Amino acid sequence: MISYKTYELVNKAEEEVQEEFKKIDELCNRNSLKVLQAFRDNKISTVHFDSTTGYGYDDLGRDATEKVFAQVLGAEDALVRSQFISGSHALSVALFAYLRPGDLMLSITGTPYDTLHEVIGIKENNSSLQAFGVKYDQIELVNNDFDYDAIKNYLKKNKVKLIEIQRSKGYSTRKSLVIDKLEKAIKAIREVDKDVIIMVDNCYCELVNDKEPTEVGADIIVGSLIKNLGGGIAPNGAYIAGRKDLVDLAGERLTLPGEGREVGPTLGINKSLLQGIFMAPSVVASSLKTAILTSKILEDLNYQVEPKWNEERADIVQNIVFGNPKDLVSYCQGIQMGSPIDSFALPEPWDMPGYDDQVVMAAGAFTQGSSIELSCDGPIREPYIAYQQGSLTYAYGRLGVMFAIDRLINNK
């Protein structure tokens, strides 16, 4: 089924990355301690698996789950809800909660994630922030780092209400931002502006570095539960965590003014969310190991990769530059073949809503759209980059990558 050459390539690469794997194991140990301590401190018990229906008043499990998330994220408070339909929805709720007509929003990591374009009004939409009179501006990154001078000058000249920082690269070719860089940028911002709300799109980055943005001065962070913190178990949802007043404001926007966070039935998912964050340190570690192995093998095969296998990571995403559409498609097809769900389907490039180019997408996941499970996709445009992420266990990640490499090198 899998050629001998592929086995050899994978085994050789695996031997050479053991030092990096050891670092990941240590990270997993530290994060597991963090999570376990949050369960202990909040006295989590089976009563918290009970849940509410209807309005969802007095949902003990929901409130305890939010406390656990807040502690793991080093945040004052957290809103963790299945009523957020995605990470993008939570980002949108947060932006609409904090920005009012006449306010100015500034991104200091260039153009934000694709799904936010219509939220902000970068792409026209009658319901965008811009349509409500919110102004927007952005400062580009330079050499994969913040443009400190430009940011400081901008803040001296303009009254900015909210700064958005996107840590993970999304569908771009820049590097994702490690926590140390973020800390430095937040310090620089605070030198000139003590009041501006610093909001971080933390998608794909949770538990990858030792600290979360809320521990280095960010006011509010947002992420999806079908990525890192859901641990592959949360069926859907997202979180907003950080300063209590800002978390409360987001609650008023998610439900309705006056009821805010006090409502929202959990419909049986409390146990899944708790079990998900319990598994998250280990699932993130498996994803990181799968990414490191992938990076090493593809580099050995002379493809350009980002990040490199021994580079410090800020997220679970691995880019592979294939340089031609055939290799990109073959690789994605191999990932699909090595997936537990729909392994028999062969993905082909397709027109997707919201994308300018065709996209090839391998996603054989238990949860629809989940990208903490092994998945890989890429737009069919120069230089034909695959974005691979996730894996519930390292053994399955290794197998998935083996199928992909096999299909790639046998030129199918």
Ligand SMILES: *Cc1c(COP(=O)(O)O)cnc(C)c1O
């Ligand atoms: C995935 C992602 C989002 C949006 O998350 P969804 O849950 O897919 O809506 C936002 N920003 C970044 C950087 C992401 O990677």
